[in-house]
Amino acid sequence: MSKMNTNEKPQIVVTGPDSSGTTAWLFTSLSIRLAGGVPVRVTPSKFDHSLEYDGYVIGGGSDIHPENRTQSPLPKVNRSIWLKIKESLMYPMEFLSRFTKGNFDKARDDMEIAFIDYAIENDKPILGICRGHQLLNAALGGSMYTSTLPLLKDKPRIRSPFPRKDVIYVKDDSLIAEIAGDDPIHVNAIHSQAVAEPADELEITAKEKAGLNQVLESANSDKVLGVQWHPEYLVYMKTHRNIFRWLVEEARNENLK
16 A cells, blocks of 8 residues: 555554444444544455555454464352342343353454554554454463453453443553543443453553453554453543544554655
8 A cells, every 4th residue: 555645544444244243333434434534344255365554443243263362261250140130130231141152253363363463563553442452462472361250250240332341551651541541441341251461562551440451552562552342332432532543643644654
């Protein structure tokens, strides 16, 4: 892709599945357009192995295939029936998730890993969202927890597209602090898995109050960011619009060099 002039808008890839994912695509594409970019949807069936774009969003969705991740051991915890009832009443999404099985999309994994490798190697801006945040870490050698329930112990698991969690910084002068401003950041939660140990070239810069890792950044670059929540569904909040504004501005600045 040739360098853009000052009037051109950055082309931002948004990855997703072949089936479903329409809601996430609509909200992500809106967030990118509001930030001044042009979203380009790429799914496994439409992937032509072209990797050169101005920026990348690795989106949420199905679980990462076991061949593409390293699993960290989980503690054995007995969660009471009353806690499960409380979760179901407070967060209907958690109740409904009990009737669905996790599925895999290896073709999507492989496509997204190709985008991740290309972005890192060429110092292009990349944003991982939820599953994409986990895959970003897994692709670079980090590990993950395949369930958050044992980590939460006697705390209910929050599942909501609305901002029901607080995320706090654990590192000074982080990229997420520069983008989002003062903590805590009010975020949503749709995930059931989480990043465990970060890859060597990544670092954890924010956690939720229950201790789960929420933000990954590169230790060597200001163009890599992973967030465990879904900022696209919080487009009505400036903090989360700023995440997409960061991505688009980095893409624009890189191409004007």
